[in-house]
Amino acid sequence: MYLIGNGRVITNDKDGSFFEKGAVLTDGDSIKRVGLYAELKDACPEAEFIDAEGGIIMPGMINAHAHLYSTLMSGYALKDFTPDSLYENLCKRSWKLDGELDFYDVAAGAYAGLIRCIRNGVTTVFDHHASFKGVKGSLFAIAGAVQETGVRGCLCYETSQRCGFKACSEAIAENESFLGYCESFGDSRLKAMFGLHAPFTLSDFDITDCVNRNAGRVGFHVHVSEGAEDGSVCLLNYGKTPLGRLSELGAVTDRSILVHCVHTKDKELDIIAASGASVVNCPQSNMSNAVGAAAVTDMLNKGIRVGLGTDSFTFDMLETARAFVLAERSRTGKCYTGVPQAAKLLFENNREIAEQYFPKGIGTLTEGAPADVIVLDHKPLTRFDAENAYPQLILGASGADCAMTMCAGRVLMRDRKIVAFDEEGIREKIRRSSDALWERLDASGDKTWFPPYGDLRK
Template sequence: MLLIGNGRLLTLAPDNPFQEEGAVAIEGDRIVAVGPTAELQQRYPEAEWLDARGMVIMPGMTNTHMHLYSTFARGMALKDAPPANFLEILQRLWWRLDKALTLEDVYYSALIPLVDCIKSGTTTILDHHASPRAVRGSLEMIARAARETGVRTCLAYEVSDRDGEAIMREGIEENMAAIKKYRGQEGLLTATFGLHASFTLSDATLAACREAAAEVGSGFHIHVAEGIQDVEDALEREGKRVVERLYDHGILGPETIAAHCVHVTEREIAILKETGTLVVHNPESNMGNAVGCAPVGDMLAAGVTVGLGTDGYTSDMFESLKTANVLRKLVSGDPNAGWTEVPAMVFENNRRILARFFPHPLGRLEPGAYADVILVDYHAPTPLTAANWFGHLLFGFNGGLVDTTIIGGKVLMRERRLLHLDEAAIAARAQELAVKVWERF
């Protein structure tokens, strides 16, 4: 048993989100008690003691749309003219990079951002992977990296028609194998069925994926109306917008994640609500790709569950949270926007989304929840209370202040030091592989 105490407790539980002083008792991979330090020390005298030394004790941050495979794009120069729009970004960068990856590349491109997750306090991710020249075994490489780092991960392979039918079929098989192996387990890993996007999926492929997913009782993880090109393609194919097309093909539902949803109409928002489809907002990526901004306010007002992710742009969810806040203000023209929507996305809706994939609660410090806990070395310069904790988190917290990261009851980082990983050795090997990836690119 592990007892973490002598800190300021940000439980994020709705009835008591903040306590001036407290402790968390952990047994196995779950929290068994939360309360005053002295009380829990008396109740669990034999527990291993971890002194928070006045730091903030809070749940690990979560990321509901991530691309681990994007790692080797860091610092890479394109060999032709800079992309002028979103489709060219895909064609000239991402669809060339993913085809250059080997299975070892997949493994190391996962290790690097998973280490970054630990260092920035992100303890759970829902990944979305592609490596068309190394499909078979790719999700197992990511699973290996997740086990070795200890970061809670949901696997998915993005099926697409863009590389031909044989590779499309391999993608279906890769999803099926991962779902059968990891779905329903109580450990760090689970899986869902990945799809790329409507504009790279034919009617026949959507039907094949729907049939395969039904066999294992899975929903989907898919990009939806991220760029306007996705909308134009759907209209040209069937005279319908993206959400309408996916609805008609049986892709939407309460187990499906629709990432982005930048270009959606009021009617499409109603469909997302009616089907219970889960949406993930990725503000930094949408800004970086210049695709626009999702109508987050409209979706939340309609009752759609909208979570927060990064689309691979960063591993630091504190960074994504800040960006989501200022983007809401900019787009709405309202300086008061973001104060309720952003914490709802990252702390409430991410928790709801993750509940579809993992058997125990995440995102709160409460008995029965997974023991995913971080200590943030933040010493408030003004009063920190149950009423204003989000203002402190928004303007005072960042991933670099995370002192300790615990996932599933295992201490992975203490005093900013990784306890089970050689970060320098991982980075050195990744650099060697990156040179070869860039040459193949």
């Protein structure tokens, strides 16, 4: 049992409870009580005390879209490469990386991303994986890292034809195999979705195959209309919009995650709204790739559940929420918009998305909820209460403030030191793996990966 107290408690439950001097009592992997520090301290003197020292005690945060493996590329730059579009960046950089990743890189990439999650107070991550030189067994390798590091992971392989038919078939089989494993042996921290890369790198046959093999068990995790290419290829080759295709083929369900939707047409938004599927917005990634900004407020007004992900541009969800505010203000020209929407995406909608896969109560500090608790060493100089807690966090705090991370009742980081595993030893392995990968990437020349129908630029 742990008593995490002497801090401001944000419960993030439907009532929006707040305790100025509060505490959370955990028992095993769940929360036993939440309330006033003075009362809980006396009620349970045998619990091990974690002192929040006046900071903020809140639920572990949820990242609804990441690519853990891409952490291995942090700091790597292709020489003399300045892509003029998302498409060129994908063909010459992103797909080059995951086309080069082998089975041995997968675990290193997963550990690297998961360390960053823990350090930023993220206890649940929805990962979208690709490693086309080591497809088979890759999700199981990531699962091993999830289990050892102690976070919650919902995993899938991003099925795509961009590395050929054989690799695509292996990707579909990997999704199916891992889903079966989770159904038989998974636990409350390990879940599966069915992964698709994006409509423009998949044939109707591939998508139908995935839908049939999934057989309605989980939702699909898929990029949609990140750039304009997705729409133009789908219209040219299939006479349909990306959402029109996915929906007709059965991949848009109420448990599906549609990432980006920057170039999604208004009619397509109606398809999403009718399906109950979630959109996940990744503002920094969209700005970095210069693809524009998704019409998030319009989506929310249509009743679409929009969550927040990082696309691994960062692992800091508060920084991401802050970037969303700026993107939304820039997109709409309204300088006072964005903060309530950011709070809804990060604290309400990500909670609802996670609850579709993980135990009830995730993303809240309530009795019986999973014991996913973080402490932020953040002490605003001005008023901080139930009314302005989210704006204060979104505009003033960051993941780097996280001093303590607990997931499923296990302390993963305390006083900013990871205690759940040998971080230094794992860092050494990550470094060896990334050095070898960078050498291979340098040696592989300027090979360009194309979708199965060839170069779009011709």
